[in-house]
Amino acid sequence: MPPRSSASETHRLPRQRRTYAIGELARMFQVTPRTIRFYEQEGLLAPERRGQTRIYQDKDRVRLKLTLRGKRLGFSLAEIREVVMMYDAMPDGNARQLKRLLEILADKRANLERQLEDIRLMHRELDDVESQARDVLASLEPTSVEH
Amino acid sequence: MPPRSSASETHRLPRQRRTYAIGELARMFQVTPRTIRFYEQEGLLAPERRGQTRIYQDKDRVRLKLTLRGKRLGFSLAEIREVVMMYDAMPDGNARQLKRLLEILADKRANLERQLEDIRLMHRELDDVESQARDVLASLEPTSVEH
DNA sequence: GTAGCACTTTACGTTAACGTAACCCTGGGC
DNA sequence: GCCCAGGGTTACGTTAACGTAAAGTGCTAC
Numbered sequence: 172m173p174p175r176s177s178a179s180e181t182h183r184l185p186r187q188r189r190t191y192a193i194g195e196l197a198r199m200f201q202v203t204p205r206t207i208r209f210y211e212q213e214g215l216l217a218p219e220r221r222g223q224t225r226i227y228q229d230k231d232r233v234r235l236k237l238t239l240r241g242k243r244l245g246f247s248l249a250e251i252r253e254v255v256m257m258y259d260a261m262p263d264g265n266a267r268q269l270k271r272l273l274e275i276l277a278d279k280r281a282n283l284e285r286q287l288e289d290i291r292l293m294h295r296e297l298d299d300v301e302s303q304a305r306d307v308l309a310s311l312e313p314t315s316v317e318h
Numbered sequence: 319m320p321p322r323s324s325a326s327e328t329h330r331l332p333r334q335r336r337t338y339a340i341g342e343l344a345r346m347f348q349v350t351p352r353t354i355r356f357y358e359q360e361g362l363l364a365p366e367r368r369g370q371t372r373i374y375q376d377k378d379r380v381r382l383k384l385t386l387r388g389k390r391l392g393f394s395l396a397e398i399r400e401v402v403m404m405y406d407a408m409p410d411g412n413a414r415q416l417k418r419l420l421e422i423l424a425d426k427r428a429n430l431e432r433q434l435e436d437i438r439l440m441h442r443e444l445d446d447v448e449s450q451a452r453d454v455l456a457s458l459e460p461t462s463v464e465h
Numbered sequence: 466g467t468a469g470c471a472c473t474t475t476a477c478g479t480t481a482a483c484g485t486a487a488c489c490c491t492g493g494g495c
Numbered sequence: 496g497c498c499c500a501g502g503g504t505t506a507c508g509t510t511a512a513c514g515t516a517a518a519g520t521g522c523t524a525c
Binding site: 188237243244264270273285300301308 | 319334384387388391392401409417419420427430434439443444445447448450451452455458
C-alpha cells in the first residue's frame, strides 16, 4: 500500500506524550528536580539529552515510579539500583548473573512478606490504641456535644 | 484466704523474667547496645536504673519491639515517638490531645494502606522480572544441566 | 534587547540514625 | 590482688538522601 498523506496521519494521535522535561516529571511525582538529578547520578535513570537538557521518555518515567515505590517500601537507592540494573542487563546476561538476580528477587520477596506481617501487627496495635483513646474520650464527654 | 507459704509460692514461677540488661535486649533484637541507648536518648525508652546501670522491664522490651517494627515499616523515630508518647499520656490526656492522637493514627493507617498497595504492585513486578529471568536462563541452558 | 522562566553544573550544608573510639567503673572468678 | 566482661559517658565520625545557594545557558514574550 502506498503511503497516503493526511487521513491516516491525522488519526495517529500521540497516545501518550513521549517525552517529559525534568520539571514535569517532578510535578507528576511530587519530588524536586534535584531528586531526579540525584537519582540519575546514582545510576537509576539515564535520560537522553538535547544539548544540555535532559529528555525523559516513558520508560524513564516508569523507572522513576518504581524507584519511588521502592523507597516507600524502605529500600535504599543502592538496593533499587541493584535490581534495576540487572533487569536491564538481563537480555545479554550470563547464567551466573541471572541466578544472582533471582537470589536478589527472592530476598526482596522475603522482605515484603515480613513487611506484610508487620503491617498486620501494626494494624492491630493501631486498633487497640484507637479504641482506648475513644473510650477515654467518651468518658471525658459523657453526654455533652462540644465543639 | 490466709496466705499459705510454700505450696502456692513454689508454683508461682516467674512466668517471664521481668528484667533485662541492655546486652540481653540487644541480642534478643539483633541490635547493638548503642542503638538502645540512642532510642532512650530520643525519648523512646525510659528504663529504670540501679546505680548507673539500666534495668529494662517487659514493658520496655515491648516498646523496643514496637519501635523496631515501626522502623521496618519506614517510620522515623520522631514519628514513632509521637505515637508512643501520646499513648502513654492517654489516661490523663485532654480531649484535644486525644483527638490529635486519633488524627495521627488515621494518618499512620493511611500510610499502611498505601504500603499494602505498593507491596501488591511490587510483588507483581518481581513476578514479571523473575519469569523473564527464568526464560532467558532456560534459553541459555537448552537441555544441559550445568553446575 | 531584555525580562523572565526553566534548565544546567558545581559545591557546600543538613538531617537522621547510628558507629566508633577513648576512657572510667564494678562485680565475680581464680 | 588482679583480670576482664559488661556496663557507663562523652564526643567525634559516617552514610544516605537529598536541600540550597551561586552562577551560567537558552528560548520565548513583549
